Amino acid sequence: MAIPKPERFWQQHVDTWRESGLTQKQYIKRHGLNAMTLAKWSSVLQRRLRATPGQALVPVRVVGEQVPASAIEVRRGALRLLVPVGTDPHWVAALLREMPAC
Structure with a gap:
């Protein structure tokens, strides 16, 4: 099953942000992203990861x-x-x- 493009886009940004050592505010400013959207996707993806068995x-x-x-x-x-x-x-x-x- 293919991952939808928006999810792939935000998964990449969430992963990159977490690995960057930057605060969320610094990261969104550097990449021109919306803080609420990044926070929402971060939460959604984290919940999915916890809910996925065997991970x-x-x-x-x-x-x-x-x-x-x-x-x-x-x-x-x-x-x-x-x-x-x-x-x-x-x-x-x-x-x-x-x-x-x-």
Whole structure:
């Protein structure tokens, strides 16, 4: 599916603005853009990114078959996750939301 031209245009500007280190005001002045429009597209694109499944990256460390004495095993379909005791439960929940159900 092709990305509509206005969306592609604003995605490029939002990405360039964020990478530029400039404030929004400096960026729009330099490129002759409307502040409200850039802010709107920035918000729309950010919401879409958060809502798109499978787009989040989380750090993963692959370990052998040994189970640490202080770990909790979590299974989701064919996937097996060993989580050290004391791991932030919010991080585990976010990881589980991103794991496909195999």
